[in-house]
Amino acid sequence: MDSDRFRVHGLTPRKRRSPLKLSTIWGDGIGNFVPDEARVRYQAVLSPDLEPFEDVLLEKAGPREYIHFDPARTRAAIVTCGGLCPGLNNVIRSAFFELHHNYGVKEVFGIPYGYMGMNPASGLAPVRLTREYVETIHERGGSVLGSSRGSEDLGVMVDFLVARRINLLFCIGGDGTQHGARAIADEALRRRADIAVVGVPKTIDNDILYVSRTFGFNTALEKAKEIIDCAHVEATGAPNGIGLVKLMGRNAGFIAAGATLASQEVNFTLVPECPFKLEGTQGFLPMLMKRIGERGHAVIAVAEGAGQDLFADDEFVCDASGNKRNRDIGLFLKDAIATYAAALEVPLNLKYFDPSYIIRSVPANADDSLFCNALARHAVHAAMAGKTGVLIGLWNDQFVHIPIATAIAEKKQVSLESELWLGVIEATGQPHSFR
């Protein structure tokens, strides 16, 4: 039996047979519908050094034999919110094709500029998607629909869906977006509007729980590796050269850690999960100078959320919502290194790299393209089956349904005892901590 946290809500009734030509029998050579009771185990590892646990089971995603919505009368809408991320257009395109070609949903709309486009006051109107419209969009970065940050009034957005008789809403976005998606789903249920809201998690930082990988992350690693390779070339190209690269990662260092392993050229990887001291015997700056003394060059990858405790409290700025915004650890380190080296009279050649948007506005690479396609089609299967307030996750190589509320309760971080971080320690040769 599922624990409450992982129980997925489904609209009823669900008696309509799916138009997909699939089988329910293994062995006939035809792909199968996924029973609603199918589950994916959360824990793959059994080990004497782990605490005993009860199995956590996640609902397996996939096409259902019986669905809730009548394709002929269903209207769907897709919205992309928050910062850009490689693969947005791939998700839009595959969702459209799955709805249109495979389920036979005739009306699929794209909502312009995020949730803003669901507020009639914006003056924006949904775009009717067609094969011609989406045909080549997967070759391009960004979102053809446009995106925006922030939300709109909940009532206004649900009114929008009801007024346009939209039954399926696909919300592609991060934390805040999924928060909104869940609220829309709840409000629609409260109003007994026949609307399923399915989230496709989007965060280039890869920091969503129960989602082993978010789309765009792989492409981001590829680009981040390219930048690190440039930094390595600059570091080795000048006497006492240092390449300092600031990478995305507000709360989690997955990009910095992954790009470190992909490039193998980083000597110091700094992430939010692992606080560090600048000075003192084990401090970062003395260790850096030691490396410079021994090898004549160094490459540093720092996640934007790293070392925030190094700033005095009054240096923080809050955004509109009252959240502390990260200070710029890249520029901070650049200055700190220069000052420290100057005091030691060591001449340095420091080159600073802040690739920022370059990493996120490129088209999805092959691996993300493939992944986005699967995410989009699973989102459509979920929505047609009437699943709502749910997002599409990936766990142990299986697509799963996770209640949005559960997925956004916390953020995923790099465990300092994970294989990933161990890999970083081994590849960089840096100590377990700078303290």
Add this chain to the structure above:
Amino acid sequence: MDSDRFRVHGLTPRKRRSPLKLSTIWGDGIGNFVPDEARVRYQAVLSPDLEPFEDVLLEKAGPREYIHFDPARTRAAIVTCGGLCPGLNNVIRSAFFELHHNYGVKEVFGIPYGYMGMNPASGLAPVRLTREYVETIHERGGSVLGSSRGSEDLGVMVDFLVARRINLLFCIGGDGTQHGARAIADEALRRRADIAVVGVPKTIDNDILYVSRTFGFNTALEKAKEIIDCAHVEATGAPNGIGLVKLMGRNAGFIAAGATLASQEVNFTLVPECPFKLEGTQGFLPMLMKRIGERGHAVIAVAEGAGQDLFADDEFVCDASGNKRNRDIGLFLKDAIATYAAALEVPLNLKYFDPSYIIRSVPANADDSLFCNALARHAVHAAMAGKTGVLIGLWNDQFVHIPIATAIAEKKQVSLESELWLGVIEATGQPHSFR
């Protein structure tokens, strides 16, 4: 308790403490040694439509607290065999660095041109690897050591290891290579030579059991997608244009299926796992002509091992070992399509693509780079712990030890009832079978 098939052999004694500075306690912020009893579940999915099963458990890979070999007296060798594959140099480099920097193994050798280099009669001599030697090799395709097909006399190879006091042998290669690795491991055990043989599975076709993904496969998909995109451009650029792409995949269609999903431009994907008829109502050729009639162009991806039953028995050639060699299904289809269309008086513009080595001789992409690094380091952990006759697999996102004999007993294929193949059916719109 492990089933016999998954029991890994380990050299004894194993009482030496690992030089790696890891912990055995969760929660101290320091990465942990992996207990030898740690296991990874094979089955992640529980579903009412599956047969009841007993859990299959695989030995978890990772650094062991107690190891068999004394790093100060250990000599290691690395050999790359069979066809080239993106990532070979990455594996060589990371294995060297893990041995050298982290375990302190001073002597690591590269064996030139595969198993041939283990036969003194070849006149080839091992290369002593150094940091300078391996420093930039991960940026390049191929294998700096060179590779070759085929094996050498077992006694000669073990003599070679014994004579050079080599304790660790890393065999990077496919099926045949692992067969040889296992024989070497067995013979070394028989002779009571203190030698651990660890395999790193290499097959661009991704067709090894208990290994959800082999290195180089991701890069191959990326390149295959590029070729398919070219084929799509050619198909749409001419009246009744057809782009026909032959891709690697002798026994398994993973590259063809994956590249289909990554590109989203393929209309027909033909793989060895799914036999097809050329003619008849549901045959491939009539379906192709139907598409041409309706849309004016088509893209076909065919795995080299597809449709081998279409050749008459006497058209087969056997290789040295007496194995049937695949006939060229690409050229066969090219001709069959031309003949069929000519009979119908439909003028076609067919462009044929045979990218072959182009896909395998490029450098590893970021994702494979990262993956090769982890494979290599796990291989070193296994070997230092005295594991032998074992290869490094990946299952449910965890690295595992698989006895070579078990891994090569059969080949992995694309299940026609898998999510992967269902994805292909959905993305291409092709029928479940051409029969």
Add this chain to the structure above:
Amino acid sequence: MDSDRFRVHGLTPRKRRSPLKLSTIWGDGIGNFVPDEARVRYQAVLSPDLEPFEDVLLEKAGPREYIHFDPARTRAAIVTCGGLCPGLNNVIRSAFFELHHNYGVKEVFGIPYGYMGMNPASGLAPVRLTREYVETIHERGGSVLGSSRGSEDLGVMVDFLVARRINLLFCIGGDGTQHGARAIADEALRRRADIAVVGVPKTIDNDILYVSRTFGFNTALEKAKEIIDCAHVEATGAPNGIGLVKLMGRNAGFIAAGATLASQEVNFTLVPECPFKLEGTQGFLPMLMKRIGERGHAVIAVAEGAGQDLFADDEFVCDASGNKRNRDIGLFLKDAIATYAAALEVPLNLKYFDPSYIIRSVPANADDSLFCNALARHAVHAAMAGKTGVLIGLWNDQFVHIPIATAIAEKKQVSLESELWLGVIEATGQPHSFR
């Protein structure tokens, strides 16, 4: 005074002032109209070892102060013919924008599938180009209009233009296409139809006279270099490895020569301009075996038109027009090398690469993008000024107008005494000839 061969025909009258906001004065910081009398010298080099010559002068291209056509009443059409080539879409897009935004021509049509689309019997209809239509096409390979080989009845094509009141026809294509373009221009003149026909030369082989570089050639070199790098990896990755790459170049070896210089990995470059013997002391095969003996590997780049004299006369096939078609020198060499080595009992590992369409169906690279933009805009300037039967060339870094008849009278080839070929000799180390 121009020699007759370089005299460009212009429609009269030409009294309308150009709507472009340019200047006629040097030094005012505003770009200038180009006087119709401006010329570009053909000969840049003066040398005692050259025969004395009289200067050949080519008409300089560029915007004219007085033009022939009234933008408000002008209708333009663009047609792409022959094989695909990187940059076709860039030319279409920039021509559209120059016509539409800068000259104010309201109606611009794209003709589908080459000259075929100018024959109403094909059932094809021109597409009205718009900003939305062309906006992103430059990011993609191929031609959005489609292309085809061959021509249509001259009268039918001119009727088509007259019936649709098309005044400007831009013909993007090679030799055969320009032949057609010239015929259309002549017939239009004969009929006194107010039509200007301007050619944009397209041949990936770069073999057009008075055109130092054709668009797409640079991109083709880039891709060909990638393939050669793969061949080099394969050659060095196996004992006695040979990478044999067949490249485009039916009559001229520019791609093979250029890619040799770009990659620096080729040991033997074979082109149509330099016949070679296979056997004999200075023959290609003994030289190849010598290199294999000394260095253990070799890379060969062969243009498809090389070595055609090695085929017996009866091995040739003629195409529809009665032209001899090239025999496959790539496969021929592959077999000849294998046979020769077998006779000497030298085991080889030969890998054959036939990239063909892969090189031509990719999007234009940055350099070709920039170049295509300039070509297209110059073509529009020429057409608006009433130039007809002319193509846009590039000579001594200047865009020029060349009468089509003059440009297609012969084909450009690699001079064996040019700096380009000297570079190949120096980079490969091959002899001046294999004879």
Add this chain to the structure above:
Amino acid sequence: MDSDRFRVHGLTPRKRRSPLKLSTIWGDGIGNFVPDEARVRYQAVLSPDLEPFEDVLLEKAGPREYIHFDPARTRAAIVTCGGLCPGLNNVIRSAFFELHHNYGVKEVFGIPYGYMGMNPASGLAPVRLTREYVETIHERGGSVLGSSRGSEDLGVMVDFLVARRINLLFCIGGDGTQHGARAIADEALRRRADIAVVGVPKTIDNDILYVSRTFGFNTALEKAKEIIDCAHVEATGAPNGIGLVKLMGRNAGFIAAGATLASQEVNFTLVPECPFKLEGTQGFLPMLMKRIGERGHAVIAVAEGAGQDLFADDEFVCDASGNKRNRDIGLFLKDAIATYAAALEVPLNLKYFDPSYIIRSVPANADDSLFCNALARHAVHAAMAGKTGVLIGLWNDQFVHIPIATAIAEKKQVSLESELWLGVIEATGQPHSFR
């Protein structure tokens, strides 16, 4: 007769026959030595609107039949100075191979870290170059020799050459480097040391006189275009999105102009050559807001040297040599745009891109690879012939010898009346000036 400014100095005697197997006869199918009297015309265009001029003639580069240095006794050295640039390693490699393989010079040294490596006090020692050392360096960005800014004492550097019996010095670098090269050449002449100094001009900004293109520039355009494409994606992906890209170009806007034409996505290109006002009817800011109002997004490319007159004099900082350093026009514009829009209460989404080193530390692309190879080989031909104080230029598609003093007398800039800038005006639609 050459004007004094273009007269190249050559060491005498020059009686030794070149070991290159070239011809002096046209038509024998063998490449030719270049007579010392061969010249390249500077002016290719003849036009009624140009002032009458006398022909400027540049000395044609290329292998000479009679050379000054005896290869068997010649020692050569290569030094790379200043900022990194794509292609440095290609030049080093081809120069080595030309010297070693073709001329038979046995000793070729690489000087570490620029001119610093010619001062024994630095503790740095030259590296003996070998085939193994240079074999794969052309695949990598940066300089394997390392580079540095600034010069050393002239006497010390010439002492260094004399002490090590170095006859040929190849100086790869920009303005400052060539200044140094010329001084070394002069001092060596004064001392009657038998030393030829040849410069290979390196400036990613492409701002050297008599050099139509510097190496690395083409690669820089390619990368700059990629960044602009990202900026375009970000601009179109958000309501009132602006992508602002700062590109290299301290004194000249060639990169900004070229990347504008390559991408076709820029709406405003700002370069040092074209001063602009921010406000006023024709000012940049009102024009930008107009575009935002009409199209909802805009892309701006600004060269780092643009708009320096917008800074108050006291905002400038001088570097060690007393030169004014550019202020950061990128950040300045970012703020100015934000302030201006805020005053108008127009909400903007501005994304700022500062790719800097990313553009210059990548490997050379195919076109630059080919170009670097030719530059390097021409530099060797020049040096072996005894040319000194000369750099290798490219003009009207011909390699030429330019006296260093002449080449560095001024800097090349984008002419606002050139075809290049006209292209920018046409592609962006921006006015001729913002004034």
